[in-house]
Amino acid sequence: MKATRLISIDDLDAEDLALVLDTAEVMDEISARRIKKVPTLRGRTVCNLFLEDSTRTRLSFDIAAKRLSADVMNFSAKGSSVSKGESFKDTALTLDAMGVDTVVVRSGSSGAPLQLSQYLDVPILNAGDGWHQHPTQALLDLYTMRSHFGHLAGLTVTICGDIIHSRVARSEIEALTLAGATVRLVAPDTLLPTDLSAWTDGGNVEVITDLDDALGDSDVLYLLRVQRERMHRAFFPSTREYHRLYGMDARRLAALPDHAIVMHPGPMNRGVEITPDVADSPRALITDQVNNGIAVRMACLYLLIAGSEVDA
Amino acid sequence: MSRLLDADDIRRALRRLAHELVEANHGADGLVLMGIQTRGVPLARRLAANIGEIEDVEVPVGPLDVTLYRDDVASRPPRALADTRFPVDVDGTTVVIVDDVLFTGRTIRAAMDAILDVGRPDAIRLVTLVDRGHRELPIRADHVGKNLPTALAERISVRLAEIDDVDEVVLEAVPTHDPAPAGESGARA
Amino acid sequence: MTLMLKGGRVVDPTRGHDDVADVRLDGERIVEVGPDLADQAGDEVVDCAGLWVLPGLVDLHTHLREPGFEDAEDIATGSAAAAAGGYTAVAPMANTLPVCDTAAVAELVERRGRDVGLVDVRPVGAITVGLAGQRLAEMGELYDSHARVDFFSDDGIPVTDTLIMRRALQYAARFDAVVANHSQDMDLTEDAQMNEGRMSAVLGLPGWPHEAEEVMIARDLLLAAGLGARLHVPHVSTAGSVELIRLAKQRGVRVTAEVTPHHLHLDDTVVATYDPVYKVNPPVRTRDDVLALRAALADGTIDAVATDHAPHPHEQKDQEWDHAPCGMLGLETALAVVVTDLVEPGDLPLLDAVAAFTTRPAGVRDMGGHGGPIAPDAPANLVVVDPDARWTVDGRALHSRAHNTPFHGETLTSRPVHTLLRGRFTLRDGVVADPKVPA
Numbered sequence: 056m057k058a059t060r061l062i063s064i065d066d067l068d069a070e071d072l073a074l075v076l077d078t079a080e081v082m083d084e085i086s087a088r089r090i091k092k093v094p095t096l097r098g099r100t101v102c103n104l105f106l107e108d109s110t111r112t113r114l115s116f117d118i119a120a121k122r123l124s125a126d127v128m129n130f131s132a133k134g135s136s137v138s139k140g141e142s143f144k145d146t147a148l149t150l151d152a153m154g155v156d157t158v159v160v161r162s163g164s165s166g167a168p169l170q171l172s173q174y175l176d177v178p179i180l181n182a183g184d185g186w187h188q189h190p191t192q193a194l195l196d197l198y199t200m201r202s203h204f205g206h207l208a209g210l211t212v213t214i215c216g217d218i219i220h221s222r223v224a225r226s227e228i229e230a231l232t233l234a235g236a237t238v239r240l241v242a243p244d245t246l247l248p249t250d251l252s253a254w255t256d257g258g259n260v261e262v263i264t265d266l267d268d269a270l271g272d273s274d275v276l277y278l279l280r281v282q283r284e285r286m287h288r289a290f291f292p293s294t295r296e297y298h299r300l301y302g303m304d305a306r307r308l309a310a311l312p313d314h315a316i317v318m319h320p321g322p323m324n325r326g327v328e329i330t331p332d333v334a335d336s337p338r339a340l341i342t343d344q345v346n347n348g349i350a351v352r353m354a355c356l357y358l359l360i361a362g363s364e365v366d367a
Numbered sequence: 368m369s370r371l372l373d374a375d376d377i378r379r380a381l382r383r384l385a386h387e388l389v390e391a392n393h394g395a396d397g398l399v400l401m402g403i404q405t406r407g408v409p410l411a412r413r414l415a416a417n418i419g420e421i422e423d424v425e426v427p428v429g430p431l432d433v434t435l436y437r438d439d440v441a442s443r444p445p446r447a448l449a450d451t452r453f454p455v456d457v458d459g460t461t462v463v464i465v466d467d468v469l470f471t472g473r474t475i476r477a478a479m480d481a482i483l484d485v486g487r488p489d490a491i492r493l494v495t496l497v498d499r500g501h502r503e504l505p506i507r508a509d510h511v512g513k514n515l516p517t518a519l520a521e522r523i524s525v526r527l528a529e530i531d532d533v534d535e536v537v538l539e540a541v542p543t544h545d546p547a548p549a550g551e552s553g554a555r556a
Numbered sequence: 557m558t559l560m561l562k563g564g565r566v567v568d569p570t571r572g573h574d575d576v577a578d579v580r581l582d583g584e585r586i587v588e589v590g591p592d593l594a595d596q597a598g599d600e601v602v603d604c605a606g607l608w609v610l611p612g613l614v615d616l617h618t619h620l621r622e623p624g625f626e627d628a629e630d631i632a633t634g635s636a637a638a639a640a641g642g643y644t645a646v647a648p649m650a651n652t653l654p655v656c657d658t659a660a661v662a663e664l665v666e667r668r669g670r671d672v673g674l675v676d677v678r679p680v681g682a683i684t685v686g687l688a689g690q691r692l693a694e695m696g697e698l699y700d701s702h703a704r705v706d707f708f709s710d711d712g713i714p715v716t717d718t719l720i721m722r723r724a725l726q727y728a729a730r731f732d733a734v735v736a737n738h739s740q741d742m743d744l745t746e747d748a749q750m751n752e753g754r755m756s757a758v759l760g761l762p763g764w765p766h767e768a769e770e771v772m773i774a775r776d777l778l779l780a781a782g783l784g785a786r787l788h789v790p791h792v793s794t795a796g797s798v799e800l801i802r803l804a805k806q807r808g809v810r811v812t813a814e815v816t817p818h819h820l821h822l823d824d825t826v827v828a829t830y831d832p833v834y835k836v837n838p839p840v841r842t843r844d845d846v847l848a849l850r851a852a853l854a855d856g857t858i859d860a861v862a863t864d865h866a867p868h869p870h871e872q873k874d875q876e877w878d879h880a881p882c883g884m885l886g887l888e889t890a891l892a893v894v895v896t897d898l899v900e901p902g903d904l905p906l907l908d909a910v911a912a913f914t915t916r917p918a919g920v921r922d923m924g925g926h927g928g929p930i931a932p933d934a935p936a937n938l939v940v941v942d943p944d945a946r947w948t949v950d951g952r953a954l955h956s957r958a959h960n961t962p963f964h965g966e967t968l969t970s971r972p973v974h975t976l977l978r979g980r981f982t983l984r985d986g987v988v989a990d991p992k993v994p995a
Contacts, residue, residue: 056445077447078448081448081450085435092484093481093484094480095436095440099441123435142870142875143875143876144874163878164876164877164878164879165760165877166830166877167830170830185760185878186760186762219757225758225760248752248756248757249757250753252754253755253757253758288746357435358445360440361443
């Protein structure tokens with residue numbers, strides 16, 4: 056792999072992206088074994104630096120590192136680096152002094168992993184930063200789609216929901232376009248960035264106002280979590296109206312092509328962006344996404360740490 | 368560059384190796400051939416075909432990628448991982464590791480670990496087309512196609528029709544700082 | 557004893573003068589200006605051939621951080637930065653601790669400036685007590701104080717209450733004082749972190765729409781127009797704001813406006829680094845905005861370049877973008893940025909550029925006689941600039957206590973060589989003089 060960090064999907068080119076997904080297939084096979092462990096990263100230390108709560112993502116990285124036999128150091132603290140009484144640089148230097156081989160960082164602040172990378176020589180793996188990026192989520196979603204369809208190029212993926220606040224959406228859009236898929240965004244205008252030109256200029260991303268217009272030829276319907284609190288700041292009038300206009304229910308499921316699948320990064324707001332019958336239908340691959348997360352994160356850890364001592 | 372084995376030599380060596388394996392195993396029962404990626408894989412398939420002809424049975428054969436078990440992961444650029452597929456449950460079988468060139472023994476150590484991670488075979492055997500010496504671990508092959516003593520500065524290249532469009536084994540001098548391409552066992556790794 | 561600045565290109569916007577001349581000083585005053593002045597016995601001659609001789613620069617918008625935030629800057633370090641940047645008068649903002657909302661604080665700041673003696677310090681008074689936007693500060697007392705405060709601002713905190721803003725304008729009119737309101741609609745900028753647009757969409761930072769500045773400017777312009785009061789618009793950052801001010805000026809509204817060097821230079825693509833050194837309020841905008849601001853400075857819609865020099869200690873800036881404070885250093889790089897970006901490429905005549913740093917800001921409020929002219933009997937507040945100096949900005953080499961310059965590593969053209977405050981060198985051969993009274 057050419058990338059030496061995974062902070063944003065931007066760090067990957069199409070070849071790297073394919074390599075991650077191919078490697079994840081092998082990792083998936085390991086997870087199916089009786090002994091779900093390989094010695095690959097024995098003696099290596101992975102630091103999970105979680106500056107924002109996220110049990111699910113942390114556990115997924117934790118398991119991934121352990122299946123590769125890495126030692127895992129969990130460093131959790133809420134809030135900014137300085138509110139912990141330590142400057143950003145000091146946090147980085149502390150990790151450096153501990154001799155970690157890679158840092159998996161999660162932060163509520165967009166850009167924090169990139170800032171951290173200025174101070175650390177080891178590969179940085181972004182486990183989600185603010186509204187900015189969540190690259191491993193996008194990669195596991197692409198892995199799920201590729202496993203299901205056998206390919207990514209040519210797929211039409213409709214992403215519906217709270218795009219402006221979503222790091223998942225940003226990574227998803229960039230990863231899908233990199234893989235040659237077409238992306239459609241459906242959301243109330245209040246939940247879309249006002250200027251989408253960075254994505255739409257490439258020609259593979261378009262905005263569709265009405266969800267019903269997007270269903271007929273979507274291969275994947277990707278729903279984003281909508282926080283109920285948003286309605287208090289007038290992003291939309293009510294969860295009821297949101298559900299009516301943007302919620303995935305049985306009627307809309309039936310309007311999708313027969314081969315189409317439904318995905319969601321979790322945690323779901325059942326009854327808002329998705330009804331329970333859709334969430335639990337065989338066409339929703341939501342638990343596959345969670346399972347695939349481990350294999351994809353194993354692949355990312357392996358590819359970033361393996362070869363990290365090769366002089367370029 | 369000089370050719371050490373040609374296509375006929377390789378064909379005859381594999382034929383003999385198949386006979387040796389069957390003889391040592393008292394038949395083909397319980398044999399599972401695991402070819403080490405990349406050139407061990409077609410060798411294992413050919414061996415399996417040879418054994419099949421001798422014993423009139425179908426011998427299970429599968430590919431084995433040992434990358435994740437290597438002891439030098441950090442110092443080699445990461446490459447695409449190849450398939451690993453055990454054709455049967457290995458518990459109680461005799462797993463035969465098939466490789467093209469036996470050199471330091473480190474690959475075989477990794478292969479044994481990979482096999483033991485998925486089950487408990489009764490025995491693990493090693494078959495190699497070429498043994499070029501320079502072992503770094505206490506490992507030896509049970510069956511060797513051809514012993515080819517070499518200098519460290521030389522490189523043995525096994526080429527197989529399935530991958531390289533030709534069957535031959537050649538000896539080359541290693542140019543300094545030339546990274547060994549796939550299928551060439553020169554670099555001490 | 558007299559001092560002769562010999563053979564420099566004397567640029568004096570008050571007289572429209574831009575030609576080679578000698579300038580003779582006697583004590584605190586200029587006594588003679590003209591070509592080829594005869595040397596007099598006892599003259600100390602400073603060779604200014606190839607250099608510009610300009611009125612001392614005037615900054616309407618500075619943060620010296622004293623009292624209260626001396627870990628970032630104090631009046632001595634800030635004055636040194638000002639002298640190094642060619643300034644002879646600066647107007648520190650009221651957001652100190654305590655806030656400059658009483659005569660006592662204003663006089664303390666002004667006196668401390670005089671004690672240091674490197675730059676004249678002309679404090680800005682708060683519009684409201686404690687910058688809280690509720691009750692008017694005692695503008696009359698501030699105006700009548702020794703600090704002669706005739707310019708009021710709550711700095712980075714907008715007066716959101718339209719009635720309070722209107723009353724402030726009304727009340728200040730008694731002294732013909734100027735009210736400068738930070739133009740930011742707080743509702744539109746809830747959690748905002750950077751300019752809203754293409755970059756914020758990609759970077760996942762909450763956007764700060766240009767309208768948030770423009771609606772506030774529009775409101776204040778309407779209020780000022782209705783009252784005939786004097787409004788100053790600080791750090792204009794959007795093309796839309798420029799249009800509003802242009803229109804208001806055409807209609808005779810008594811409005812003045814300033815732009816910062818960083819808004820003239822940087823656009824929001826720099827935020828992709830997530831380096832908080834680029835975090836500032838108002839945020840750096842798009843390239844189109846930058847071009848509109850340059851045009852507005854050139855056509856006079858924007859009166860002055862003001863630095864909004866805002867030091868922050870490194871540990872405050874060295875954190876996540878959304879936790880870092882807004883603000884950047886400006887005093888030592890301001891003139892060079894404008895020369896490099898506008899004068900050198902020929903987009904702004906030198907005389908106009910100098911006016912934007914001197915006569916025009918000095919016309920916005922009482923800056924104590926700074927800003928020219930370069931003429932007999934005028935106070936000898938001057939800066940001599942090497943127009944050909946190419947220098948690479950090093951944040952740690954600047955005189956401010958903090959290092960948060962967004963121009964670190966950039967190579968700029970032109971640099972002050974000498975600064976004279978009432979005939980005394982505050983900067984000589986690039987070296988800042990010692991403070992008169994140390995801290």
